Amino acid sequence: AYFDEATECPIAAYRARGDRVTFVAELAANWARLRNEVPEKRKVALVLANYPNKDGRLANGVGLDTPAATVHVLKILSEAGYFVSNPPENSDELMQAILKGPTNWLTDRAQKTGGVQMSMADYQIAYGQLPYEVRQKIEERWGAPEQDPFYTPGSVDCGHFALSVLQFGNVIVGLQPARGYNIDPTDTYHSPDLVPPHNYLAFYFWLRHQFGAHAIVHMGKHGNLEWLPGKALAQSETCMPEVVLGPMPHIYPFIVNDPGEGTQAKRRAQAVIIDHLTPPLTRAETYGPLKELEALVDEYYEAAGVDPRRIDHLRREILSLTSVTGLDQDAGLSGSDEESDLAKLDAYLCELKEAQIRDGLHVFGQSPTGALERDLVIALVRVPRGDGTGENASLIQAISQDLGLGFDPLDADMAAAWEGERPDVLAAVSDDNWRSTGDTIERLEMLAIELVEGRADVCGNATAKVMQHIESTVFPCVRDCGLKEGTALLTALSGHFVAPAPSGA
Incomplete structure (x- = not known):
C-alpha cells in the first residue's frame, strides 16, 4: 500500500509475485502433462504413512486398511491400463516386501537390503537448487547430508541414501520418511517448526527427479508432509511442503468424516482429496467375561424373585468378576453400596452392548458386503436424519412406534425394569432373558437386522417408510461407494476434475 496525497488515504494495489506465477503455471502444466500422457506411460507413486515411526505401525491410516487398499489400488490401476509389473497378491505379501527393505526404524536398518538408492551426487544436485x-x-538442525544416519558412505563413490521404495513397473509403493531421527515422533509429527532431514528430502527428490513421477498419491489420513513448517496457506518457495513436493499433482484418499484435516492437505500441499468411506459400524454386544458377567447379573435379578438364598453368593461372584476385569472402575462402582453398584453395573453393561463400534477397517475402492454392509446400513438409519420424519425417521424408533411400545429406544434408562408390552414379534427374535429396557432395545435391534435382511415382515407404516428409503437410497449409496472411490482416483490421475463429495472436500 502507498499513501495517496490527493485522496489522503492509503491505496492498496495487488501485484502478482513472479515466483508464485511460475509455480502455479508449472503445477497447471504438470496436471496437463498428466492428462495428456497415456495410462500405460503414467508414473504414479503410492506413498504410505508410518506413525509413530516403528515397523509395527507401517502403512497406518485412520479407518483405512492401507496395505489392503494399496494392493487393491494397484489392481485398479492395472485394470485401467497402467503398467503394473508383478504386484503383490495380498497385503501380507506387500508388508513383508516393505519389511525386507529399509524402513524408518533405525535399529536394524543397516542389515536390511532392498528398496532403491539415491546417490549423494544426485541428491546434491537437487539439494543445491533449494x-x-x-x-x-536444514543444516542448522540436521547438519550436512553426510551426517544423516540414513546415508551410507560409498567405498568407490560418494555414497547414497537407501529409500523404502518398492517398484512395480510404472507404479511404486514408498514409505514416507520420518520427520526426523532421535526425536519423539509423537510430539514432533505435527511440529510447526521442525524442518525435515536430508533423508526425507532424498525420498521426494527421488520420486520427482529419478523416478519421474507424474503424480503422487498419499494413501490415507494422514501423512506428515502437509504439517511441515511454512505458512498456513498461500505457500512460498521457502515453505517446506512446497520445497519437498514441488509443483507435483498430488492426490490424497482421505476418510470422509474429517474434512478439516483434509483441508490442511489441500491448502498446504495442493492435494486433490478423494473421500473414502468410514469403517463399517456394528453393535459392540458382549463377549468373553462381559458375556459371563451379563448372564450372572440376569441370574441375580431372577434369583431375587424366586430364590433369595442365592443372592449373596451371586452378588459376591459378580463383584469379584467385576473387580478382576477392571469394570468396577469403568462402571464407576463405589464399593460401599452393593445394591447401588449392581444397578450401575447393569446399566453399564446394557449401554456397552448397544454402543456403536468399528467392525474392521475400510478398503479403498471396495464397498462392505454381507454382515458388514447390513450392520453399516442399520447404523446409518439407527438415528433420525434430516427432519427426522417419514423416511428420515430412526428405524429403531419407527419399529417401537409401530409395535406400540410407548418409549423412545434412543433415550431410555436401559437398566430400568421393562414393564411395557411384549409383542410376539419381539419375543420370537431371542430366547434370552427379557428383563430390562435394555433387553427390549436389544430385541428391537435384532428385529431391525431381520427386516433389513428380508427375514421379517414390516410391522407398520412408520417402519415401512424407513425400509423403503433403505432399499431405494441407503443400500445403493453404500454399494456404490467402492466403485466411486476407485473411479474418482482414476479421474484425478487422468488430470480431470473430481467433484466434491458429501464432506465438502
Missing part, C-alpha cells in the same frame, strides 16, 4: 534460506535451516 533456496539458501531453506538449506541453512
Whole structure:
C-alpha cells in the first residue's frame, strides 16, 4: 500500500509475485502433462504413512486398511491400463516386501537390503537448487547430508541414501520418511517448526527427479508432509511442503468424516482429496467375561424373585468378576453400596452392548458386503436424519412406534425394569432373558437386522417408510461407494476434475 496525497488515504494495489506465477503455471502444466500422457506411460507413486515411526505401525491410516487398499489400488490401476509389473497378491505379501527393505526404524536398518538408492551426487544436485534460506535451516538442525544416519558412505563413490521404495513397473509403493531421527515422533509429527532431514528430502527428490513421477498419491489420513513448517496457506518457495513436493499433482484418499484435516492437505500441499468411506459400524454386544458377567447379573435379578438364598453368593461372584476385569472402575462402582453398584453395573453393561463400534477397517475402492454392509446400513438409519420424519425417521424408533411400545429406544434408562408390552414379534427374535429396557432395545435391534435382511415382515407404516428409503437410497449409496472411490482416483490421475463429495472436500 502507498499513501495517496490527493485522496489522503492509503491505496492498496495487488501485484502478482513472479515466483508464485511460475509455480502455479508449472503445477497447471504438470496436471496437463498428466492428462495428456497415456495410462500405460503414467508414473504414479503410492506413498504410505508410518506413525509413530516403528515397523509395527507401517502403512497406518485412520479407518483405512492401507496395505489392503494399496494392493487393491494397484489392481485398479492395472485394470485401467497402467503398467503394473508383478504386484503383490495380498497385503501380507506387500508388508513383508516393505519389511525386507529399509524402513524408518533405525535399529536394524543397516542389515536390511532392498528398496532403491539415491546417490549423494544426485541428491546434491537437487539439494543445491533449494533456496539458501531453506538449506541453512536444514543444516542448522540436521547438519550436512553426510551426517544423516540414513546415508551410507560409498567405498568407490560418494555414497547414497537407501529409500523404502518398492517398484512395480510404472507404479511404486514408498514409505514416507520420518520427520526426523532421535526425536519423539509423537510430539514432533505435527511440529510447526521442525524442518525435515536430508533423508526425507532424498525420498521426494527421488520420486520427482529419478523416478519421474507424474503424480503422487498419499494413501490415507494422514501423512506428515502437509504439517511441515511454512505458512498456513498461500505457500512460498521457502515453505517446506512446497520445497519437498514441488509443483507435483498430488492426490490424497482421505476418510470422509474429517474434512478439516483434509483441508490442511489441500491448502498446504495442493492435494486433490478423494473421500473414502468410514469403517463399517456394528453393535459392540458382549463377549468373553462381559458375556459371563451379563448372564450372572440376569441370574441375580431372577434369583431375587424366586430364590433369595442365592443372592449373596451371586452378588459376591459378580463383584469379584467385576473387580478382576477392571469394570468396577469403568462402571464407576463405589464399593460401599452393593445394591447401588449392581444397578450401575447393569446399566453399564446394557449401554456397552448397544454402543456403536468399528467392525474392521475400510478398503479403498471396495464397498462392505454381507454382515458388514447390513450392520453399516442399520447404523446409518439407527438415528433420525434430516427432519427426522417419514423416511428420515430412526428405524429403531419407527419399529417401537409401530409395535406400540410407548418409549423412545434412543433415550431410555436401559437398566430400568421393562414393564411395557411384549409383542410376539419381539419375543420370537431371542430366547434370552427379557428383563430390562435394555433387553427390549436389544430385541428391537435384532428385529431391525431381520427386516433389513428380508427375514421379517414390516410391522407398520412408520417402519415401512424407513425400509423403503433403505432399499431405494441407503443400500445403493453404500454399494456404490467402492466403485466411486476407485473411479474418482482414476479421474484425478487422468488430470480431470473430481467433484466434491458429501464432506465438502
